[in-house]
Amino acid sequence: xxxxxxxxxxxxxxxxxxxxxxxxxxxxxxxxxxxxxxxxxxxxxxxxxxxxxxxxxxxxxxxxxxxxxxxxxxxxxxxxxxxxxxxxxxxxxxxxxxxxxxxxxxxxxxxxxxxxxxxxxxxxxxxxxxxxxxxxxxxxxxxxxxxxxxxxxxxxxxxxxxxxxxxxxxxxxxxxxxxxxxxxxxxxxxxxxxxxxxxxxxxxxxxxxxxxxxxxxxxxxxxxxxxxxxxxxxxxxxxxxxxxxxxxxxxxxxxxxxxxxxxxxxxxxxxxxxxxxxxxxxxxxxxxxxxxxxxxxxxxxxxxxxxxxxxxxxxx
Ligand code: UDP
Ligand code: MG
Numbered sequence: 001x002x003x004x005x006x007x008x009x010x011x012x013x014x015x016x017x018x019x020x021x022x023x024x025x026x027x028x029x030x031x032x033x034x035x036x037x038x039x040x041x042x043x044x045x046x047x048x049x050x051x052x053x054x055x056x057x058x059x060x061x062x063x064x065x066x067x068x069x070x071x072x073x074x075x076x077x078x079x080x081x082x083x084x085x086x087x088x089x090x091x092x093x094x095x096x097x098x099x100x101x102x103x104x105x106x107x108x109x110x111x112x113x114x115x116x117x118x119x120x121x122x123x124x125x126x127x128x129x130x131x132x133x134x135x136x137x138x139x140x141x142x143x144x145x146x147x148x149x150x151x152x153x154x155x156x157x158x159x160x161x162x163x164x165x166x167x168x169x170x171x172x173x174x175x176x177x178x179x180x181x182x183x184x185x186x187x188x189x190x191x192x193x194x195x196x197x198x199x200x201x202x203x204x205x206x207x208x209x210x211x212x213x214x215x216x217x218x219x220x221x222x223x224x225x226x227x228x229x230x231x232x233x234x235x236x237x238x239x240x241x242x243x244x245x246x247x248x249x250x251x252x253x254x255x256x257x258x259x260x261x262x263x264x265x266x267x268x269x270x271x272x273x274x275x276x277x278x279x280x281x282x283x284x285x286x287x288x289x290x291x292x293x294x295x296x297x298x299x300x301x302x303x304x305x306x307x308x309x310x311x312x313x314x315x316x
Contacts, residue, residue: 232297
């Protein structure tokens with residue numbers, strides 16, 4: 001099969017028939033063999049009935065129905081598990097992404113040899129309150145991930161070589177960073193294609209402004225996991241050592257100062273009267289705690305199922 005189209009959706013009943021008809025037009029015009037996997041993320045409207053109807057009319061339709069709303073990442077994860085096509089395309093269900101882009105995305109994966117091609121909504125039809133934070137968000141994501149050629153990490157329209165989606169694990173709200181996940185898994189031929197974007201036709205957006213706060217926190221988590229995920233001691237031990245040594249030096253200086261003054265018959269204070277004593281004490285305690293966090297982290301990492309998971313591309 002050439003293409004699997006994975007569509008996560010939450011309360012998008014009005015858009016689905018139109019979207020599917022459009023996809024079918026494009027697929028037939030290009031003679032692709034394909035499947036469309038609708039992942040109904042616990043919709044409370046009639047989305048599932050619509051999907052069942054589409055499924056009765058067409059053999060290309062597959063569906064997954066969650067019992068409750070889990071979020072876009074879990075929906076993508078399950079869609080990826082089920083996908084069988086050589087190229088896997090994800091798109092939003094709200095008609096903001098155009099199926100007309102699919103043939104070119106497919107060509108970039110199969111002929112240009114990219115692992116992942118991300119859409120770039122260069123001209124967006126979204127409110128300003130969304131486009132400005134998005135710019136900042138993408139700049140940060142570029143800097144942290146080291147993928148400098150992507151303008152739009154969170155574009156719903158993306159194409160993947162099948163191996164990519166079978167070898168990454170999207171969870172929580174990590175759908176915003178799939179290119180980063182792919183890069184961490186060793187798929188670094190990542191490109192971008194300018195895509196048409198439309199204003200939402202039906203329904204309303206499912207994400208509020210808190211997406212940016214959560215997005216940043218997730219980015220920090222990802223950076224941490226990819227850098228120190230299996231060696232937490234390298235960060236905690238390092239910070240802990242620095243703090244402990246700083247504290248120790250400060251204590252020695254405070255103590256030596258007092259001894260010096262005593263020896264020379266100068267007036268002197270109790271060590272506990274010096275503010276530096278307390279700073280030194282706190283620093284040493286914090287240093288020890290960081291160290292302990294490192295040890296505990298190592299114990300956890302030792303038990304992680306990920307600790308010996310590698311991407312082996314070929315063996316002979
Ligand atoms: N979506 C989902 N589960 C959720 C929230 C959203 O499957 O919990 C789907 C939604 O139905 C749509 C896609 O994710 O197909 C993108 O959502 P939306 O259009 O609301 O995001 P925006 O375009 O505002 O970024
Ligand atoms: Mg949308």
